[in-house]
Amino acid sequence: MTYIVGTIQPKKHSQVYWLFSDSWVLIQRSLKHIFKNPDQLLGLTIQPVMFMLLFRYVFGGAISTGGTSYVNFLVAGILVQSVAFGSLTTSLSVATDLQKGLIDRLKSLPIAAWGVMMGHVTADLVRNIIQAIILILVGLLVGFRPLASLLDWVAILGIVLIFTFAISWVAAIMGLLAKSIEAVQWMGFFLVFPLTFASAAFAPTSTMPWALRVFAENQPVTHVIESIRALMNGLPVGNHAFFAVGWCLLITALAIPVATRLFRQHTGR
Amino acid sequence: MTETFAIQLCNISKSFQGNKVLDGVNLKVKKGTILALLGPNGAGKTTTIRILSTLLKADGGEAFVNGFEVSRYSKKVRENIGLTGQYAAVDEFLSGRENLEMMGRLYHLGAKESKQRAHELLEQFSLTEAASRSVKTYSGGMRRRLDLAASLVATPPVLFLDEPTTGLDPRSRLAMWDVIEKLVEAKVTILLTTQYLEEADQLADEIAVLDSGKIIAQGTANELKAKVGKERLEIVVHEKSSFKKAVEILNIEAVEVDESRRSISISTEGSVGEIRRLLDKMEQAGIEVEGLNLHKPTLDDVFLRLTGHKTEQEREHIDS
Numbered sequence: 001m002t003y004i005v006g007t008i009q010p011k012k013h014s015q016v017y018w019l020f021s022d023s024w025v026l027i028q029r030s031l032k033h034i035f036k037n038p039d040q041l042l043g044l045t046i047q048p049v050m051f052m053l054l055f056r057y058v059f060g061g062a063i064s065t066g067g068t069s070y071v072n073f074l075v076a077g078i079l080v081q082s083v084a085f086g087s088l089t090t091s092l093s094v095a096t097d098l099q100k101g102l103i104d105r106l107k108s109l110p111i112a113a114w115g116v117m118m119g120h121v122t123a124d125l126v127r128n129i130i131q132a133i134i135l136i137l138v139g140l141l142v143g144f145r146p147l148a149s150l151l152d153w154v155a156i157l158g159i160v161l162i163f164t165f166a167i168s169w170v171a172a173i174m175g176l177l178a179k180s181i182e183a184v185q186w187m188g189f190f191l192v193f194p195l196t197f198a199s200a201a202f203a204p205t206s207t208m209p210w211a212l213r214v215f216a217e218n219q220p221v222t223h224v225i226e227s228i229r230a231l232m233n234g235l236p237v238g239n240h241a242f243f244a245v246g247w248c249l250l251i252t253a254l255a256i257p258v259a260t261r262l263f264r265q266h267t268g269r
Numbered sequence: 270m271t272e273t274f275a276i277q278l279c280n281i282s283k284s285f286q287g288n289k290v291l292d293g294v295n296l297k298v299k300k301g302t303i304l305a306l307l308g309p310n311g312a313g314k315t316t317t318i319r320i321l322s323t324l325l326k327a328d329g330g331e332a333f334v335n336g337f338e339v340s341r342y343s344k345k346v347r348e349n350i351g352l353t354g355q356y357a358a359v360d361e362f363l364s365g366r367e368n369l370e371m372m373g374r375l376y377h378l379g380a381k382e383s384k385q386r387a388h389e390l391l392e393q394f395s396l397t398e399a400a401s402r403s404v405k406t407y408s409g410g411m412r413r414r415l416d417l418a419a420s421l422v423a424t425p426p427v428l429f430l431d432e433p434t435t436g437l438d439p440r441s442r443l444a445m446w447d448v449i450e451k452l453v454e455a456k457v458t459i460l461l462t463t464q465y466l467e468e469a470d471q472l473a474d475e476i477a478v479l480d481s482g483k484i485i486a487q488g489t490a491n492e493l494k495a496k497v498g499k500e501r502l503e504i505v506v507h508e509k510s511s512f513k514k515a516v517e518i519l520n521i522e523a524v525e526v527d528e529s530r531r532s533i534s535i536s537t538e539g540s541v542g543e544i545r546r547l548l549d550k551m552e553q554a555g556i557e558v559e560g561l562n563l564h565k566p567t568l569d570d571v572f573l574r575l576t577g578h579k580t581e582q583e584r585e586h587i588d589s
Contacts (some may be wrong), residue, residue: 006389006395008378010378011379021374021377027373029367031364032362033362037362044490105354107324108323108324108347109347111342
C-alpha cells in the first residue's frame with residue numbers, strides 16, 4: 001500500500017476560523033523555537049545580566065541618581081534594553097525563514113502567510129517575559145529592592161509586552177529588508193543601540209549635553225524606562241506611561257501594515 | 270480554459286531590473302503527465318515555477334493552473350498545488366514529524382488527520398527512524414525527502430518540483446526518482462525543472478527546453494534525441510597537420526570541431542558498422558586517428574543543436 005497520495009481532504013470552516021487556526025499553528029511553531037534553541041535564550045539572557053553586574057559594581061558608584069539607590073534606578077534601564085534587543089530575534093527569524101525558502105513555501109499555501117511573522121512576534125513576547133523574570137531575580141540578588149505593589153507589577157508586565165510587540169514588528173520589517181543574516185545583526189544594533197544608550201537607561205538625562213538631552217528625554221525608550229522605573233520604586237509615573245503607551249501603539253500601527261505589505265511584495269531570490 | 274491541460278502558460282514574460290528573464294513562454298502540460306523543463310542555470314526555470322506557484326507576478330501573458338488564472342485566482346491556485354523548491358524549505362529546529370504535522374495543519378487537514386498523514390509520509394519516505402530528531406541533524410538527502418513529503422501532505426493535483434535532485438548523491442537521486450515515478454502513477458500532474466537531460470529522459474512524458482527565457486523545443490525524450498542524434502562520437506586526430514583534412518572529410522557530419530584538442534564530434538547511431546565506416550574514411554585519407562570517445566548526448570548537445578550555441582555554463586567555462 002502506498003501512501004504517497006493521501007486520502008484526507010481539507011476540512012471546511014469559515015475564513016475567520018482558519019485565520020485563527022493558521023496563526024495559532026505558526027505561533028506554536030515559533031514558541032517551540034524558544035526551547036529547541038536554548039543557546040539563543042541563554043545568549044539573550046547572559047548579556048543583560050553581565051550589563052547589570054557591570055553597571056551595578058563598576059560604573060554605578062560614579063553615577064548620581066538622587067534619592068533612589070543606583071541599583072533600583074538601573075534595573076528598569078537594563079530590563080528595557082534587554083527587551084529591546086530580545087525583540088530583534090524576530091528580524092533574525094524572519095530573515096532565516098526567507099533565506100531557507102520556508103516563506104516561499106508558506107506563501108504557496110492557501111493561508112494568510114504573514115501569520116508567520118505573528119508567530120515570531122509572539123515568541124518574542126514569551127522569550128522577553130522569561131528573560132525579564134531572570135533579570136529581576138538577578139537584580140534582587142545584587143540589592144534591587146522594589147517598592148512596587150502587585151498592581152504595579154501587572155502594569156510593568158503590560159508595558160513590557162506592548163513595548164516588545166512594537167519593537168518586534170519593526171524588527172520584522174528589518175528582517176524582510178535585510179539581504180543577509182549578517183545584515184540583520186547590524187541593522188538591529190543600529191536601531192536599538194542609540195535608542196537604549198541615548199536614554200535614561202543608565203544615567204539621569206540631566207547631565208547630558210543639550211541636544212542629546214532633548215532627544216533622550218523625548219524618545220519612546222526613555223518614556224518606557226521612566227514608567228517602569230517609577231512603578232518599580234513606587235514613585236509617581238506622571239505622563240511617562242501615557243507617552244510610553246502612545247509611542248508603542250503608534251509604532252505598532254505603522255509597523256504592522258508596512259511589514260505585511262513588504263511580506264506580500266517580497267519576491268525573494 | 271480547456272480541461273485537458275493542468276498547466277498552461279500563454280506568452281508569459283518577466284523582467285528583473287530591465288533584464289528579460291522570461292520572453293514569451295508558451296507551455297502546456299496535460300493532466301496526469303509529467304513535463305520536464307530543461308535548461309541551464311539562469312534560463313528562467315525557477316522564475317517560471319515561481320509565477321505558476323503565485324509567488325511572483327508575470328509582467329505579461331496569462332498562466333493557468335487547473336483552469337485558474339494564477340494572478341486573479343491565486344488562492345484557488347494555492348489550493349491545487351504543492352511546491353518543492355531548490356532549497357529544502359523546512360524548519361530546522363523542528364523535528365521531521367513536527368514539520369509535516371505543521372504542514373498538515375496549514376493545509377487544513379485537522380489536528381488528528383495531520384498526525385496520521387505525517388506518520389504515513391514519514392514511513393513512505395523512510396524517515397520514520399529520524400522522525401523525532403530535529404531537522405538540523407538530517408543529511409542533504411533526508412532534507413530533500415522531507416521537503417518533498419511536505420509538499421505532498423495534502424495531495425495536490427499539481428506539483429512543482431524545482432530541481433529536486435540538484436546536489437544529491439546518486440543514491441538519494443535514485444530514491445527521489447522512485448518517489449516521482451510513484452507520483453506519476455498516482456496521476457499527479459508534475460512540472461519538474463532540471464539541468465540534467467538524463468533525469469528528464471528518465472522521468473518525463475514530455476520535455477521542454479528553456480533557453481534565455483524562451484521555449485526552444487518541446488517534445489518527448491525520443492523526439493528531442495532524434496534531433497540531437499542518439500550518441501556522439503568524438504574522433505581525435507593524431508597530428509595537427511592532418512586535422513584540417515579530417516575536418517574537410519567529415520564536414521557534413523561534424524557537430525562540433527575543437528581545433529585545440531584536434532577533435533571532431535559526430536552525431537551517430539553508435540553502431541559498430543557506423544564507427545567502422547568512419548574509421549575507414551579516415552584511413553583512406555591517410556589520417557592517423559589517436560582516439561575515439563563515445564558519449565551519450567548531454568544537455569550541451571541538445572543546446573548546441575537547437576540554438577547553435579553552448580549553455581551559459583559551458584560558455585563561462587570556456588571563457589575563464
